Amino acid sequence: MLGDHCKNEFDTMSDSLSSNLFQLEGTPNELLLEIFQYVNPIDLRSFEGLNKRINCIIQALKVNIVVRCQEKDEFNYLSIFTPTQIVRLEIRNYCLPLKLNVMTELRSFTLDCTYLSNEQLDQITKIRLLRLEWLSIENVTYDLRTPLLDVISRGEHFPSLKTCQIKSRHHYNLENNDSKSLPNNALRSLAIDTWHWSQLDWLLHQLPNLRRFETNFGKSYDSMIHYVQPHLLITYLKITLNDPLHDLETFLKWTPNLTRLRIRGKIRGNDVLKHFEKMAEFLSILVPRLQHFDCELYCYTNDNEAHELIIRQLHPIFSKIRCLSGRAQNKCYATDIMIYPVDNEYECE
Numbered sequence: 001m002l003g004d005h006c007k008n009e010f011d012t013m014s015d016s017l018s019s020n021l022f023q024l025e026g027t028p029n030e031l032l033l034e035i036f037q038y039v040n041p042i043d044l045r046s047f048e049g050l051n052k053r054i055n056c057i058i059q060a061l062k063v064n065i066v067v068r069c070q071e072k073d074e075f076n077y078l079s080i081f082t083p084t085q086i087v088r089l090e091i092r093n094y095c096l097p098l099k100l101n102v103m104t105e106l107r108s109f110t111l112d113c114t115y116l117s118n119e120q121l122d123q124i125t126k127i128r129l130l131r132l133e134w135l136s137i138e139n140v141t142y143d144l145r146t147p148l149l150d151v152i153s154r155g156e157h158f159p160s161l162k163t164c165q166i167k168s169r170h171h172y173n174l175e176n177n178d179s180k181s182l183p184n185n186a187l188r189s190l191a192i193d194t195w196h197w198s199q200l201d202w203l204l205h206q207l208p209n210l211r212r213f214e215t216n217f218g219k220s221y222d223s224m225i226h227y228v229q230p231h232l233l234i235t236y237l238k239i240t241l242n243d244p245l246h247d248l249e250t251f252l253k254w255t256p257n258l259t260r261l262r263i264r265g266k267i268r269g270n271d272v273l274k275h276f277e278k279m280a281e282f283l284s285i286l287v288p289r290l291q292h293f294d295c296e297l298y299c300y301t302n303d304n305e306a307h308e309l310i311i312r313q314l315h316p317i318f319s320k321i322r323c324l325s326g327r328a329q330n331k332c333y334a335t336d337i338m339i340y341p342v343d344n345e346y347e348c349e
Contacts, residue, residue: 032057041065045077062105064088067095091115101127108134113141113169125151132158136165153206155184163189183208190214191238197221201228204254209233216240221247230254240264244297245275252286261287262294262336266346270301272333273310280315293317294335298346302329 027035032054036044041063047054063085065078083099088108091098094115100106106129113121124137125147135158140148145168151157152164164187187207191214195203204210213234220242234255241247244265252258267275275297283290293315308323311333324332324340330347332340 029053029057033060036061041081042077045080048080059085061085062087064090066090066092068093100124100129103129104131106132108132110134110136111138113137113139113144124148126157128157130158131160133160133162135161135163138167139169140166141169150181152187153184153203154181155186159186161186163187165191167193181206185209188212189236194218197225200254201225204231204234205229212236212238214238217242217247221250228254230256232257234258236260238262243268245278248279249282249286252282256287257289258287259289260292261290262296264296265298267297267299267333270299272299272301272303272331273307276311276314276318276321276333280318283315283317290317295321295333296335296337297333298344299331299333300329300348301331303331308333 036047036057044058044061044063048058049055058080059082061081063081065086065088067090083102084105086103087105089098089100089103089106090108090110092110092112092115097117097120100109100123109129109132111124116124121141121144124144135152137148148166152161152166155161161184183206185208187210189212190207190210191212193216195215195217197217197219208231210231211233213236217240231254235258237251237255237258237260239248239251239262241251241263242265244263245268247265248263269275283293303323308321311321312319320335321333322335322338324334324337326332326340326342326347328348330340332344
């Protein structure tokens with residue numbers, strides 16, 4: 001009886017598998033292609049070899065590859081795809097050598113330099129990816145910073161690049177090699193963790209169609225810098241300044257068509273109200289098109305909530321400013337955070 005029961009269970013399972021296989025075979029190619037597009041690439045190897053039709057559908061997919069593990073066996077699934085199928089690649093762990101130059105359809109590339117060999121790092125500044133639109137590089141090494149910036153600013157290697165994000169391994173400025181090259185007309189958004197005032201004019205000139213710029217100036221504006229050509233197309237500025245009042249006033253003279261601004265830094269002195277009064281004055285004059293304003297401004301003061309209410313009345317875009325309290329008399333005037341960030345670099349004991 002037990003044997004008959006097992007046989008019945010096996011027959012039922014076989015019928016179910018046959019039925020599912022029949023349903024899969026009866027599904028149009030277009031629908032299977034759409035379904036497989038949402039399947040994790042590492043799981044697609046389970047379908048490879050079922051039949052010629054499924055193999056052809058898998059070979060027609062555009063795939064997103066994310067490297068997060070260290071097991072070499074986990075990379076075996078890459079063999080079922082051709083390099084031209086990969087449209088998004090993210091490397092956040094050690095991986096086998098990849099020939100990036102043959103990934104001609106790559107649109108998005110994110111990598112952490114910590115996990116790349118010297119040979120792989122060398123590839124970054126030599127490859128040509130004509131369709132690449134998004135590039136994000138973290139933990140950039142000292143030796144890589146200048147050639148990397150040179151490649152990005154010229155645009156010859158990545159002519160379709162629209163968005164670029166660069167974060168250095170340590171706090172040092174990225175530098176250009178002062179070579180005279182044609183401007184990069186494609187790049188629209190650039191985020192660099194640190195920049196220097198002396199190279200700002202070069203950067204803005206090199207990226208004439210830039211719309212969004214994010215960076216951190218570790219030092220105050222140098223008055224020895226006499227002229228920077230205004231950039232009329234930048235509309236979004238996210239910036240950290242050593243002096244978020246006078247440095248901001250200087251910078252905004254070069255971005256007159258700004259519509260969105262986020263400023264971070266430490267308020268000089270203890271007179272917070274005076275700081276925002278001066279800011280309200282030059283914002284209306286220098287960036288009349290400004291519609292969105294966010295701030296994260298730190299100070300050490302015993303100002304009460306009455307100042308917060310007055311600040312909101314100084315300018316329409318100040319209406320969301322709140323005073324967040326930290327330890328002792330540490331405070332942060334902010335719009336887009338709800339809790340005081342403890343252990344920030346501006347905090348006083």
